Amino acid sequence: MIKTLPAIVAALAGVVLIGLALWRWHDHGWGSLIWLIALIAMFVVRTPHSLRNRANVVTQARKDATEITLLAGMFLTTMVLPLLYLATDMFDFADYAAPDWTVWIGTLAQIPFLWLFWRSHADLGRNWSPGLEVREAHELVTDGVYDRIRHPMYAAIWISALAQPLLIHNWIGGFLVVPAFAAMWFIRVPHEEAMMRARFGEAWNAYCARSGRLWPKRYYDGAPS
Template sequence: MNAQRDRSMLTSLPAIATMLLGLMLLVLAVLRWRDNGWGALVWLVVFILMCVIRTPHSMRNRANVVIEARKDAAEIVLLAAMFLAMMGLPLIQLATGLFDFADYALPDWATVIGALAQIPFLWLFWRSHADLGRNWSPGLEVHDSHELVTNGIYARIRHPMYAAIWIATLAQPLLIHNWIAGFLVVPAFAAMWFIRVPNEEAMMRQRFGDAWDAYCARAGRLLPRRAS
């Protein structure tokens, strides 16, 4: 028991260190909001709300008993690149100004569009987690009581959470005017979408068979299918 407890503590130390570093960068970024512009402040507020939405689901779903997980090198690289581009690099830039050399200028109306886009993003992000419940996980995993969710927002869209992240991805360069901290998330998430989603759908097809195929026939990937 003591050895198991020690291993658990060791594996949690990097997560705790990452969380503390993130909190420190977040505080510094908020203090520098006038230097970064109001669009960056909107990004920071939405980042906090996104964490508030996801954290309870992450903590609760740790109890899931995973029976299949696809964590190959490509999956690890995609997740790391997305985390860095969507969260890490923006926080570093807004807290320190390290990438100021890569700044660009945009008109105010572009920043307004980026800010308004956060409304559908947050709604879709929240609704996706709420409808998935215990079936959500950050990685490509299937747990012992995994269900095919086809209700709520999933009744007409197979990947509303990816749709939400696409909105956030395309809005980020409008809020953070920097090629590294703002724009780099676009190719990072595009790579995740085109590489990861086919693997995810293959896993669902393997798990749910004909039920998955019937669901795909009536629900679009990112947008609802037109009624035939």
């Protein structure tokens, strides 16, 4: 009970902030409403996988200070700071002006973001984890959306991160997610790929040879380029 209490408190606080942000969306424009809808959809996609995969037996995990800092930075910039901004008058001093077309681009970007986010969770199944972990009976997934892209979930989050400042016109509540996720991408992904290489060996190397990290490799005469 002691371990779950902070999670319950955090969840209740999140619900309250989301409710307040929805109530006040008109104060920040309709882009904020699109962002909130996408945030709720993201929770709907991820929560069943999080609950199911708690039963996974983890055989290797990286939980050092760097990993904790990166995850904390993402949690702050993708959820806490935007919700505090939208639900209160906090950070209004950091607003910036942007043309209406930026909101339309941010809105359209939610389509590939949510599709990739859903599909990558569905294709990974029990192999997904929010942290850098290898589970017992871990499998190398190379089909579905992972056929030609090694990191479709990161691709989805890149889309979301770049769209957030287009929907939320605030340097703290909207823009800070971009450098936060850039740090995660450039620091975390090499460690993640090293774990996969150690686990799967030549199968991973062969997969890397035919797949791109965020975008499919092009093929000419059967050879990747």
